[in-house]
Amino acid sequence: MSLIGKLKQRNYQIAFICLILAVLLGLWKPHVLIEGLQRACLYAVIALPMALILGIVGIINLAHGDFMMLGAYFAYWLNVYTGMDPLVAILPALLAFFLIGMASYRAIIRYVLGAPELNQLLLTFGLAMVLEQLANLIWTSRPMKLPLKYVSASATIGSFTFGTYEFIYVGAAIIVLAGLLLFLKRTSTGQAALAVGQNPRGAKLVGIHVDRTYLLIFSLSIALVGAIGAIFMTRHSIFPLVGASFTMKSFCLIAMAGIGNLMGILWCSLILGLAENFVLSFRGYAGWADILFFALIVFVIIVRARQRQVK
């Protein structure tokens, strides 16, 4: 119980910092606030499925962002051949990537579950490389983008204009987070998955089919991230390496929030999204924005390690 209490406390702390930052920013640079919010939710929605895999299956999927990239190409490809709108393509993407997730779990991931961590890291690293190069081979490295009219929707308040379409990320993040929390807390399958995440052997003892749970969670996460790819490609141009940076950022968010803390990911991504957009808003220093995530991940991991040692 004390662990849950601590997590909650931590979430409140982070949320409080978020709120102060947001108010200050909103007064000073309103567009940083809006765009930061949208960007943060994009990060959060991509990090959530990865956190699910890490928390329950216990594997760091370094190919996570590349599945999103494949989802984006999938939606692009559907649009080119059938004229389907990418936002409608979310549904077929969910189905297709559920199957792809199942296939990759059955063919690859299952065999390294008991292997040393190093093998797991290297395997998903290799998988990421295969996916990236496959996309490179099929679609070439030329950036692609669909000419969609509705993505440039904007709203004006006073003298301040901002894009409204990007709020789709906010919606997606809330839906995915709420859906996952409901699934894990309210359904028996979700409770079983939580139990497996806590202690696979104990879960097996009480009659939970561990392998099937892993399969379900892995496929579900890949399905989600594939569908996010479809949303992502409406606004951004896509190329084979587009997902790779999101893998690192997602891992950073998970490490910061703590494994198994889904709600915390949203708060952490808010801090990072706002901070990143804040740096981006200074002319001439935009190149330094990339460093924020990486510097933070190093900082957070080292601080965490120190804390553990002191205890």
Next chain:
Amino acid sequence: MRAWRYFLYILIAIILLTLPFYTGVYLLNVIDIILIYLALALSWDMLLRSGQISFGMAGLFGVGGYTAVLLHLNAGVNPLFSIILGGLAAGVLAWVIGMAVLQLRGMYFAIVTLALAEIFRVIVRNLPDLTGGPEGTVLPSAIFSGNSTRTYWLVLAVAVVSVMASEIFRRTRIHFALTSIRNDEVVAKSSGIDVFKYLVFIFMVTSAIQGMIGGAYAHIYGFVSPEGSFSVDFTLLPIAMALLGGMHSTWGPVVGALVLGIVSEFLKLKIPYGHLLVYGLIIVIAILFFPQGIVGTLGQRFKRTGKV
């Protein structure tokens, strides 16, 4: 038996040294690249023997390259000396980093090294006055004015240094210290091994080697750029080579580098965009089916049939 072995070594040495006199320039270039990756694969494997996996090889490689090129260009340091200084700079940097992050183990260390490599790249890209920014810096001429024979000897020297370092670490007490740290850290600690000291030391040495290779590479091609010198290839390809050949040995990465280097040169001609796909597949297949690599698997087979 022993005399034969020395004779074999001398023969190999003579063949390697005189290689430029009976191969073409193209073949020599291919061998250069293979040797560079061979040295990187070895240095990665040397750290792996302590159980620590680094994804930050490209970062130290790039730091070494930039240090060598900038020292040569701005301070007029002799190119060969600047390569060594590049290695030293990477080593000192690794010492500082190691002091801070070698408390970490497993995936956390791996991710931190990957992040640090990215940080170096971003820093280099954003200091245009010093490093030339996103376009990088071009040297007026490559080392030895591009003479391929002497370039080959330089690369050979770098590769030999890596092989020697790896062999020294295998034959001295450092080997036992690192192996016991990998197998069980608590046991290592209770046997009186200063785990942290050894880890910092090995991280420093392998990083210095990587920096030296980076310096040599930068001088051979005559330019450094954020995307080129910190390219993820310099992390991925050596890992694939070490995995394929077999980890925790000197000959594993060497065999892996030779096999993959030759195969990839052929593939480059067949599929120009996407020959890296094969590297990814090799990593996946090697992990799934023979995690001990070529050398490990063959060695086991020989042991079982009792031939050696």
